[in-house]
Amino acid sequence: MTKHPSTPTDGTITLVPASRNLLQAELNDPPAVFNILDVDAAPPYWPPDLNDDDSFRHALNLIPAGAQTADWGFYYVLLHEGGQRHAIGLGGFKEQPDENGEVEIGYSILEPYRRRGFATRMTGLLVDHAFADPSVTAVTATTLPDLIPSIGVLEKVGFRQTNLLDGILYFSLLR
Template sequence: MRFMGAERVEQAAESCAALLRTVVGEDWENTKAGGLEWSCRFTATHIASDFIGYASNLAGRAQSSYVPFDITVDGAEDGLYRADNAGLIHVVTTMGALFAATLRTTPREVRAFHPYPFRSANRDGFAAMGIAEALLHTHDIAQGFGVPYEAPAELAEYVLTTIFPAVQPGPAPWPTLLWATGRGELPGRARVTDWRWSNNLVLPTEHLTLEGVTPAAAADLQAGGDGGFDWVEDGPFDGTRAASGMMVKAYEAGVHRPEFGVYVLVRREDGRAIGGMGFHGSPDGDGRVEVGYDLAESARGRGHATQALRALAEWALAREDVTSVFATIERDNLPSQAVVGRSGFTLVSEAGEQGEMLAYERRG
């Protein structure tokens, strides 16, 4: 799956600029942007500020806070720095170009600070957030001036499948994104009054990183792609593709909880993906959640699965809604039984008609 974030940011910046050019002669300073308290001028400046702010966090590898700066659009009406409406459109497209250039030069494994919800985002997440800011606030500005605006469907879909993993797909991506952000209605769904986007969860271990899979990446893995990861030669294994397919079904049904989805195991030493691990769904009414995993054959026998399973189980059991993590393993799969044993699981029962499956559990 080729990274398309930079190209899509450029598309979003141009989509915004195209709308702004249609109202370039209007009074931006004294017109409110849709349902916001901001003026249309402030809203356009905000789009530009988001572009360069996200670029700065990625380029500076910020880890604990935003890079502490802001942009100021010069208000002079003459001289070299003319900041009339046309000048502000130029600022938006320029900041979009700088953001796209940063995305193109940021390695896949880099994560930088963003507060919600897990304190970091990768380049896909930052790209999707920047696109969302541009499209949604362009919509707000268009509403302020009473002119129509419809964002490109592929951009809205990119945003939804990257940072809105818990939002069930609707009849079309753009109306769904408007609904998900409290800006529109969808038949059969209650209006949204409070919303947040959600970047993927990452769990670090000594030798591995467990990277949460987005719906976009899961769909690509299910279809035979790489999900945007750099896999070892014999990966991904069949189980990872099957689990990704299950996650896609849950997403399409509107029951997917992203933190209880699929994780790809990435080696720290070289950034190569070696396997998948994740949950079969959300915790049940008793707080029990099932976990499964697989590794590419070339990565087995090195303790990777044990390290990853310990980390995932400990993360789950630290939550208030999880009381136990269990796994079912074939009776003749001795290596996998050893993995769960080393990870703190104990044998609790036999399963299957002939007792061919063993159930293991780890409790909080």
């Protein structure tokens, strides 16, 4: 697998790799996370929906022994706005690509930053990041049928629904 650039950005948002230090801070000293990220203020509603100690432990387990970050791991979403940096979400790869070259993404934006296009921008950066590796054949994602904004994000980036199984919608974007 090709190693990716460490901080995908579109000039407005930057995806900062979830390092071992950041993830350990999430689990043991949450206020330290925002010092490490060098953001202007810690959001009082952190972490974003669908993120908890289990997801942080999973992200930590994606980092190979002796490494500080995973090539296929989680990212903190930082917004650069008005000369300030804000932590606005989390996203990334749930695992490394499988034997078929498929890799699954996930994303979550804090409530005050939703409906402003940031999830779509983040998803686009994750897709570009994945397809920078020539062995990746598809990027996949799942969501729930009642999460209409999440479905909209995936469709805006070009994903197509491939299945509905046990109440979960499956999406895919082919190379």
